[in-house]
Amino acid sequence: MDFLPFTRPNIDEATIAAVGEVLRSGWITTGPKSRQLEAELSAHVGGRPVRVVASATAALEMALQVAGVGPGDEVITCPLSWVATANVILKVGAKPVFVDADRASRNIDLDLAERAITPRTRAIIPVDLAGLPVDRDRLYDIAKRHRLRVIEDAAQSMGANWRGRRIGSFGDLVSFSFHANKNMTSGEGGCLVLNDEDEARLFEKLRLQGVTRHADGGMDVDVLGGKANMTDIAAAIGLGQLPRLEGFNARRRELAALYFRHFDRQLGCELPLEDMAQSNWHMFQPLLPLDRMSMDRGEFIARMKDLGIGVGVHYPAMHLFTLFREMGFQPGDFPVAEDIGRRTVTLPLFPTMADEDVERVCAAVSGVLKPVLSV
Ligand SMILES: *Cc1c(COP(=O)(O)O)cnc(C)c1O
Numbered sequence: 001m002d003f004l005p006f007t008r009p010n011i012d013e014a015t016i017a018a019v020g021e022v023l024r025s026g027w028i029t030t031g032p033k034s035r036q037l038e039a040e041l042s043a044h045v046g047g048r049p050v051r052v053v054a055s056a057t058a059a060l061e062m063a064l065q066v067a068g069v070g071p072g073d074e075v076i077t078c079p080l081s082w083v084a085t086a087n088v089i090l091k092v093g094a095k096p097v098f099v100d101a102d103r104a105s106r107n108i109d110l111d112l113a114e115r116a117i118t119p120r121t122r123a124i125i126p127v128d129l130a131g132l133p134v135d136r137d138r139l140y141d142i143a144k145r146h147r148l149r150v151i152e153d154a155a156q157s158m159g160a161n162w163r164g165r166r167i168g169s170f171g172d173l174v175s176f177s178f179h180a181n182k183n184m185t186s187g188e189g190g191c192l193v194l195n196d197e198d199e200a201r202l203f204e205k206l207r208l209q210g211v212t213r214h215a216d217g218g219m220d221v222d223v224l225g226g227k228a229n230m231t232d233i234a235a236a237i238g239l240g241q242l243p244r245l246e247g248f249n250a251r252r253r254e255l256a257a258l259y260f261r262h263f264d265r266q267l268g269c270e271l272p273l274e275d276m277a278q279s280n281w282h283m284f285q286p287l288l289p290l291d292r293m294s295m296d297r298g299e300f301i302a303r304m305k306d307l308g309i310g311v312g313v314h315y316p317a318m319h320l321f322t323l324f325r326e327m328g329f330q331p332g333d334f335p336v337a338e339d340i341g342r343r344t345v346t347l348p349l350f351p352t353m354a355d356e357d358v359e360r361v362c363a364a365v366s367g368v369l370k371p372v373l374s375v
Pocket of ligand 1: 054055056057058081082084085127153155156177178179188189190
């Protein structure tokens with residue numbers, strides 16, 4: 001049987017042809033395709049300004065700069081995310097203030113977030129883990145009352161919605177990723193949704209060396225920028241993906257529903273929150289019943305691989321990484337995030353999977369776990 005990876009990008013022939021056209025056109029860096037992608041993304045989020053960049057990590061870092069976050073500032077986030085979420089806080093010289101995850105949603109616990117606010121808190125970075133949106137009503141209520149900026153790390157929640165409103169179409173700064181594994185891709189890439197044209201202009205300068213070009217051919221530099229522009233090669237891929245996003249996400253939702261139907265509840269795994277209305281089902285992640293298993297997670301992943309099934313881990317709680325341990329974070333600081341991070345496994349979920357693939361994965365999980373479970 002073919003190996004079933006935990007995810008796989010879905011690129012059609014029209015997109016491959018469009019990339020070929022860009023390559024033949026003589027203009028392969030940022031140009032008309034990048035501007036077209038920005039216009040189409042803006043339409044996707046109800047007309048708000050959108051700018052594309054080389055990665056969501058770059059978008060998040062520059063979003064912090066647009067929000068005026070720097071040395072001496074504190075930024076609240078959750079340690080259960082891809083490490084980019086906290087790295088960018090360090091990159092701008094600010095201090096990451098972690099708060100634990102909520103067990104049901106596995107997203108940031110907003111009660112704890114509110115309690116972590118100090119006079120130095122400038123911003124909060126919520127993460128929609130696996131594409132399940134953080135409670136936007138409560139989030140923006142807190143932000144408004146404490147005058148905090150919000151930089152939404154929506155890397156995983158492209159096409160998801162909060163109470164029927166598309167993520168990115170409201171709120172403060174919103175960052176999406178087009179990494180190869182995300183629900184839509186440009187190979188590598190990302191974008192930021194901003195509040196107005198002034199913010200968009202500052203963001204444009206930050207992504208390309210701080211340069212403002214003048215009509216007479218001259219230029220000026222008045223802020224320190226970096227190098228994070230998107231190529232038209234990548235933008236052509238993104239343009240081929242965006243019109244298919246809703247279809248991709250609808251299929252992901254169907255596959256997630258099949259997981260809930262076929263997964264053996266007797267195994268003692270904890271399943272994710274069954275949200276069939278708002279999540280874009282970026283990932284399907286049971287938590288293993290490790291304390292009842294005579295096998296660790298690494299062995300489970302290896303046994304699944306022997307059965308031709310790819311299993312990922314997204315993510316270990318990041319405050320336990322050496323970089324953050326050296327800043328004083330310790331085991332036990334965030335018990336929910338640590339428990340989820342220790343037990344989580346990402347099972348295959350991508351739009352071109354067949355219904356039978358889900359049944360095969362569920363059967364394999366049962367086959368691997370049953371013999372090693374104690375009662
Ligand atoms: C993928 C991801 C990022 C980073 O996106 P890149 O485009 O790879 O830089 C940040 N945060 C989360 C939660 C992600 O999943």
